[in-house]
Structure formats: structure tokens, C-alpha cells
Amino acid sequence: MISEFESLGLDEKILRSIEKLGFETPTPIQQQAIPALLAGRDLMGQAQTGTGKTAAFVLPLLQRLERGTCVQALILAPTRELAIQVTKAAAQMAQDKAIRVMTVYGGQAYNLQIRQLKQGVDVVVGTTGRVMDLIRKNLLDISQVHYLVLDEADEMLEMGFLEDVESILKGIPAGRQTALFSATLPKEIRRLADQYLRDPLEITIESKQRTVSETDQRYCLLRQDNKPAALVNLLEMEDISGALIFTRTRASAQNLADDLKSRGYAAEALHGDMDQTKREKVLGAFRKHLINIVVATDVAARGLDIQGLSHVFNYDAPNDAEDYLHRVGRTGRAGGKGIAITFFTPRERGLLKDIESYTRQAMTALPMPSKENVIDRREERFMEKLLEALNTTATNRDRELVARLAEFPFAVEEIAAAAIKLARGAEKEIALPAAPEVARVDSREFSPKKRGYPKAGMTDTPHSFKKKEHRKGQRREEGMVRLQMNLGSADGIHPNDVVGAIAGETGIPSRSIGKIDIFDRHAFVDVSEQHSSHILHASDGKYKLRGKAVRLKLAAKS
Ligand code: AMP
Numbered sequence: 001m002i003s004e005f006e007s008l009g010l011d012e013k014i015l016r017s018i019e020k021l022g023f024e025t026p027t028p029i030q031q032q033a034i035p036a037l038l039a040g041r042d043l044m045g046q047a048q049t050g051t052g053k054t055a056a057f058v059l060p061l062l063q064r065l066e067r068g069t070c071v072q073a074l075i076l077a078p079t080r081e082l083a084i085q086v087t088k089a090a091a092q093m094a095q096d097k098a099i100r101v102m103t104v105y106g107g108q109a110y111n112l113q114i115r116q117l118k119q120g121v122d123v124v125v126g127t128t129g130r131v132m133d134l135i136r137k138n139l140l141d142i143s144q145v146h147y148l149v150l151d152e153a154d155e156m157l158e159m160g161f162l163e164d165v166e167s168i169l170k171g172i173p174a175g176r177q178t179a180l181f182s183a184t185l186p187k188e189i190r191r192l193a194d195q196y197l198r199d200p201l202e203i204t205i206e207s208k209q210r211t212v213s214e215t216d217q218r219y220c221l222l223r224q225d226n227k228p229a230a231l232v233n234l235l236e237m238e239d240i241s242g243a244l245i246f247t248r249t250r251a252s253a254q255n256l257a258d259d260l261k262s263r264g265y266a267a268e269a270l271h272g273d274m275d276q277t278k279r280e281k282v283l284g285a286f287r288k289h290l291i292n293i294v295v296a297t298d299v300a301a302r303g304l305d306i307q308g309l310s311h312v313f314n315y316d317a318p319n320d321a322e323d324y325l326h327r328v329g330r331t332g333r334a335g336g337k338g339i340a341i342t343f344f345t346p347r348e349r350g351l352l353k354d355i356e357s358y359t360r361q362a363m364t365a366l367p368m369p370s371k372e373n374v375i376d377r378r379e380e381r382f383m384e385k386l387l388e389a390l391n392t393t394a395t396n397r398d399r400e401l402v403a404r405l406a407e408f409p410f411a412v413e414e415i416a417a418a419a420i421k422l423a424r425g426a427e428k429e430i431a432l433p434a435a436p437e438v439a440r441v442d443s444r445e446f447s448p449k450k451r452g453y454p455k456a457g458m459t460d461t462p463h464s465f466k467k468k469e470h471r472k473g474q475r476r477e478e479g480m481v482r483l484q485m486n487l488g489s490a491d492g493i494h495p496n497d498v499v500g501a502i503a504g505e506t507g508i509p510s511r512s513i514g515k516i517d518i519f520d521r522h523a524f525v526d527v528s529e530q531h532s533s534h535i536l537h538a539s540d541g542k543y544k545l546r547g548k549a550v551r552l553k554l555a556a557k558s
Contacts, residue, residue, distance in 0.1 A: 008034040013096040014063050018055075021092060027052030032203045033179075034060055040177055042200035044193050048183035049152075050329045051205050054089045057149050057179045062090070064147065065122055067098045071140065073147035074172070075125040076165060078155035079299070080105040080276055081283070086151060087125045099123060104140075106130045107276035114139055128161040131168060142168065146176045153182040153189050159299065162188060169196050184322050215312075215328055217359075218366040219342045219352060222433075223504070226368065227315060227343055228256075229431035232263060233369040234313070234341060235293075236428075237377050241310040242286065245295045246327050248316035256315065257295040264428050267293035271300045298323060314342035317351055321358035341366060346504025347543070374430050382424060480514045480526040482555040483535065488521045492546045498525055501545050506531070506538040524555055 004025050005018050026034065029047045036043055037060035047053045061073055075090075077083040087103040094101060102116050104126035113130075117139060124131070124140065134140035148169070150156070156165055169178075169192075178197050182189050193200060222230055235243070247253045250271040257269035268282040268291050279300070285291045286306060294306070298318070318324045328340040342363065344352050356362055405415045487493045495516045502513060502525065514526035527535055532554075541549040 004031075009038045010034065010059060011063055014059055014093070016096050017062075017093045018059070020095065023055070027056070029053050029203060029205050030056045030059075032201075033057065036201045037061070037177070037179060038063060040064075042177060042197040043179040043203065044197060044200040045179070045181045045203045045205070046183070046185055047181060047203070047205040048326060048329065053151075053181050054086055055093065057151075057181070058086070058090045058093050061123070061147050061149070062094050062097055062099060065097075065099055067100070068122055068144075069120065070144040071117075071121055071124050071142065072144060073123040073149075074131070074142060074145045074168075075123065075149040075151060076128055076131060076156070076168065077125065077151045078127070078159055078161065080107070080127055081279070081300075082152060083125050083127050090123060090125065101125065104130045104134060105276070106133075110139075128156060128164045128168070132164045135168065135171060142171050143173065145172045148172055148176050148178045150178070150180045150182075150192075153180050153192065154184045154186060155299075157186065157188050162192070166192070166196075183326060215338045215340050217328065217340050217342070217361060217363040219344055219363045220366045220368055221344050221346065221349070221352075222368055223507070224345050225434040225507075228259060229433045230343065230368045231256075231313065231315060232260070232265075232428075232431045233371075233374050234366075235260075235265065236374050237369045238311060238339065238341075240292060242306070242308045243293045243311040243313060244301065244306060244309055244327075245293060245313040245315050246301065246318070247295060247297060250297055250300075252316065253295045253297050253300075257293075260293060260295070263431075265293055266291040267295060270294050270296040272297065274300075298327065301327070309338060312338065312340045314340070317342055317344050317348045320351070321355045324355045325359065346500050368433065371430050371432065378424075378427060382420070386420075479529050481529050481532045483525045483527055483532065483552045484555040485523045485525060486551040487545055487548055488519045488523050490520050491548055493518060493523060497545050498523060501543060501550060502527070502535060502539065505543045506535050508535065525552070 003015065005023070006015055008026060008031065010018070029045060029051045033043055033045055033053075033056040037057065043057075045053060045056070047056075057075075065072055075083075075086055077086055083103050083105050087101055090101045099122045100120060101123040102113075102121045102125070104113050104124060106127060106129050108130070113134065117124075117134070126134075131140065135142060150165065153165075156162060178200075180189070180193055180197060180200070220230055220234075231245070245256065245267075247256055250273045253269045253271045254273070257267050260267035268285060270279060270282050274282075282291070282294060283306070286294055294301075295315075312328050314324070314327060318327055324342070328338075342352075342355075352363065402412070402415065406412060410418075485493075485498065495518065498516050498518075499513050503509065508527075508531045512528040512531045514528075515524075516526070517524045536552055536554070539550055539552040541551050543550055
């Protein structure tokens with residue numbers, strides 16, 4: 001039977017490698033790219049990690065190359081990790097051909113690279129900076145390259161390598177074949193393609209195909225200072241085999257990894273401040289299951305092929321929907337359904353909507369797990385373990401010990417309870433939120449049927465919700481001042497929004513907000529005297545509710 005790979009035009013040697021790799025059917029990008037690349041066409045592929053793009057350009061490249069005396073193919077990647085990953089994939093796919101592939105990247109000893117280059121290499125996979133270096137030093141000759149791949153071109157642009165890429169492009173003979181891959185196509189990348197690619201075949205792998213349909217996507221709306229507690233409690237509630245946690249900055253990745261470590265989690269940071277050896281050590285530890293949590297920044301994690309991730313946490317929300325796809329597309333790859341949990345602060349609510357419309361999939365609201373939820377979960381787990389032990393491990397000596405203890409004036413229940421207490425002595429302290437949560441965005445988060453931890457959230461969220469619901473008609477409390485807001489029910493404003501916006505934007509606790517009366521074109525809000533000037537200052541047209549700037553002033557005394 002002719003396999004689907006064979007019908008793309010791949011020859012026997014390559015098909016053998018594909019079989020060894022266990023690929024059965026080509027992915028959409030492979031179906032489109034392989035025949036075109038085998039026919040010698042240039043290609044511009046909009047696709048990201050996880051689509052099978054590496055095999056899409058490596059397989060035809062290997063088929064078109066024979067072992068030679070000079071570097072014939074150059075693959076440029078934005079990060080060392082991606083370069084190493086592509087090299088590994090290429091080496092696996094080249095098993096039945098005598099083609100020599102090597103990686104070059106910054107931070108690696110020059111001697112080793114020089115020796116290998118002198119011995120003869122057919123394909124070089126490298127990061128732009130080091131490739132440039134080697135060319136300048138006349139250690140790498142690209143004058144015979146006839147196959148060039150730019151992988152994750154938008155990342156190279158983002159990292160400021162575009163100029164280097166162009167200067168490398170200029171050094172390669174014009175008759176070459178070029179394939180450019182990019183997750184997004186900003187105008188600089190389009191210009192690069194227009195200038196350096198000849199009549200390329202353009203392939204776009206739709207976002208939906210790209211990623212998240214296989215991912216259970218959830219989100220948690222919370223204040224910034226409640227994130228640490230929410231994260232560690234979620235780590236307990238969920239069954240985590242491997243988690244990648246994204247933060248916005250290198251410093252926060254490091255701080256969060258340190259914090260998790262100090263709480264007893266097997267976590268490490270992965271970011272650009274770390275040298276290459278350290279980064280590889282972290283990845284190695286993850287692969288060997290010595291750690292199961294990696295805290296990373298977008299750039300450090302880009303292009304990583306980390307297998308076995310059950311969860312991706314967006315501790316800091318991504319910049320935009322594209323970045324969200326990049327991050328979340330990493331879970332659930334091995335056929336299993338992955339879980340992605342994104343934290344949004346109240347002011348990031350717009351981004352949540354953007355992501356949902358971009359992925360065309362709704363995310364499910366997840367209440368912040370409460371202390372009770374964590375306790376319930378721990379007890380559940382402990383019982384499972386104990387029941388298992390009851391079936392298997394108790395020895396006669398254990399039973400004798402119980403009999404001896406029973407000679408003391410204690411009931412067997414008391415002895416068992418004390419033993420459980422001892423056995424659970426090493427449990428971590430439960431993290432408590434820094435402050436009560438603010439009101440949530442919309443009613444779907446309050447629906448108990450909607451999702452999540454049955455008894456959870458119900459302890460936290462409805463508290464503030466109920467408080468607001470019963471607010472109307474209450475008398476103004478001691479120590480509160482009344483503010484007037486320029487928006488009202490005609491603007492679509494609900495009490496929830498008012499509490500959410502004020503508490504979220506100013507950082508004051510929601511309990512400092514009292515009675516709310518909404519009229520047609522304005523509203524009154526009682527706030528604690530202590531916070532009133534801060535609220536007035538922070539609210540003067542600086543944020544919006546339902547698309548309109550919020551203005552607050554002291555209400556006239558009635
Ligand atoms: P990539 O998008 O190149 O990073 O590939 C993502 C993952 O998909 C890698 O682990 C590949 O080994 C795997 N892969 C690529 N092509 C196929 C295929 N046709 N069938 C199954 N797995 C594949």
C-alpha cells in the first residue's frame with residue numbers, strides 16, 4: 001500500500017526514517033509543503049511549533065541532499081533550544097542517509113564547532129548571531145549553500161536579528177531554494193519574503209488547526225497579589241504531571257520558581273538571563289522527571305519541544321491572542337487533552353474576550369480554589385493512599401504495634417487519627433489570598449453549574465457577590481463617603497461592574513466599597529473614607545467601563 005507520505009514524493013530511505021519515527025499520516029503543513037519543496041519551490045509557511053513544520057522542511061531537504069564536501073544547507077533558528085531541537089529531528093530523519101548535521105549557537109565552545117566544521121558538514125543548524133560570527137571569521141563557508149530555511153522568522157525579528165538574517169541571506173548564492181516559517185506575518189517578514197523568496201508557495205495553517213482544540217482552556221479572574229496563592233492552590237487541586245508556567249519577565253520567572261521551590265515544589269526557572277548550560281540542565285531535569293514545573297518567559301520557551309506537559313499556566317496573561325496560542329499549543333500534544341489555565345486581572349478582561357474570539361473557543365471560568373477546597377482534595381488523596389495501603393502493605397509488625405497501642409487507654413479511632421496526623425505532618429501550608437477577591441466580570445463566573453471545584457469558589461466569590469446584591473436600600477455605614485459616577489444603567493452599568501472596576505483599578509479591597517445606587521445616567525457609590533481620595537485620584541477618566549471613561553467626584557451632600 002502506498003503510504004500518504006510516499007504519495008507526497010518521498011523516497012524509500014526517507015520513508016524508512018518516517019516509519020522509525022512512527023509518523024503515520026502527514027500533518028496539513030507536511031501535505032502542502034513537502035511536494036512543493038521537493039519540486040524546488042520557495043515556500044512561506046505561516047505555522048507554529050506543534051504543526052509538524054520541522055519535518056515539513058527537513059524531509060525534503062534530506063531527500064534533495066547527498067553527502068558532499070561543503071555546507072549545502074543552512075537552517076537559521078531564533079533560539080539555541082530551537083536549533084538543538086531541529087538538529088535532533090534532522091539527525092533522526094537522516095538515519096538512513098550519510099548526511100552530517102551540526103548545530104552552532106552562542107555560548108558553545110568555538111573549538112568544538114571549528115573541529116566539526118573542518119571534518120565536513122552538510123547541514124548547519126544555528127542561531128543567527130553565531131552563524132554570523134563563524135562566517136565573519138571565515139570558519140563557515142556559505143557560498144555553496146543551496147537550501148536555506150528561516151525558522152520562526154517572526155521571533156528572529158522580535159529578538160532583533162533581522163539585520164543579521166538579511167546579511168546572511170545576501171551571502172548565499174541567488175539560485176538557492178528558501179523556505180521561511182513564521183507563526184505570524186508582520187510587515188517586516190512580508191518584506192523579507194518579497195525581497196528574498198522567488199515566487200514562494202504560501203501556506204497558512206489556521207489557528208484552529210494549529211492548537212487549542214485539544215486543550216481544556218480555563219481562566220481565573222483575580223487580583224495580581226492573589227496570583228501566588230491561586231497558583232499554589234491550583235497546583236494542589238489539579239493532577240499535574242508536568243506544568244509550564246509563563247510569566248511576563250525574567251525576574252518574575254526566577255522569583256516565582258524560587259517561591260515554588262521554597263514551598264517544596266520541584267520547579268526551576270527558564271529564562272534569557274541564564275547561560276546555556278544552566279538552561280539545558282533545566283530541560284534535562286524536566287525530561288528526566290527530576291522536576292515537573294518549569295517557569296518560563298515567552299522568549300525562553302519559544303520553540304521548545306517539551307513533552308509530557310499536562311498543564312500550561314499563564315500566570316501572567318500573554319500579550320495578545322497570538323502569544324496565547326504559542327503558549328497554550330504546547331499542552332496535550334501527545335494525544336491527551338492538555339489543560340491551560342490563564343490568570344487575568346480585572347483590567348485584562350478585554351484580552352480574555354480577544355483570545356476567545358481569536359481561537360473561536362470559549363474559556364471556562366475557574367473559581368480560585370479556597371482553603372476548604374485544598375483541604376478536601378488533600379483528604380481525598382490521603383484516603384486513596386490509605387485505602388491502597390490497607391489492601392497491600394500492612395505487615396504483622398504493624399498490626400502488633402496497633403495491638404500494643406490499644407493496650408493504652410485510647411480507642412482505636414483515636415490511635416488511627418493520631419497516626420494520620422503524623423503521616424500528614426509534612427503537608428505544605430495552605431496559601432491564603434492576599435486580599436479578598438474583587439467582583440468578577442460577568443455572571444457566568446458565578447454559575448455554580450458552570451464548572452470547577454464544587455464547593456470551591458462558592459466560599460470566596462459569592463461572598464462579594466451576595467454582598468453586592470443585597471446592597472440596595474442599605475443605609476450608608478459609618479466611615480463611608482458617597483461618590484458620584486458619571487455612568488448609569490443607560491450605559492449598561494451593573495453594581496458588579498462598579499465594584500470590579502474600582503477595586504480592580506485602584507487595588508483597594510472590595511469590602512471598602514459599600515452601597516451602590518444606580519440611576520439612569522449616573523450612579524452613587526459609597527466608599528470608605530480612608531480610601532476615598534486614592535479612588536478619586538485613580539479614577540479620573542483613567543479607565544473605562546463598558547467602553548466609557550469613568551469619572552468620579554464627591555457626591556453633593558443630601
Ligand atoms: P514541530 O511542529 O515540528 O515542532 O513538531 C511537533 C511534534 O510533532 C514533534 O514532536 C514531531 O515529532 C511530531 N510530528 C511531526 N510530524 C508528525 C506526523 N506526521 N505524525 C505524528 N507526529 C508528527
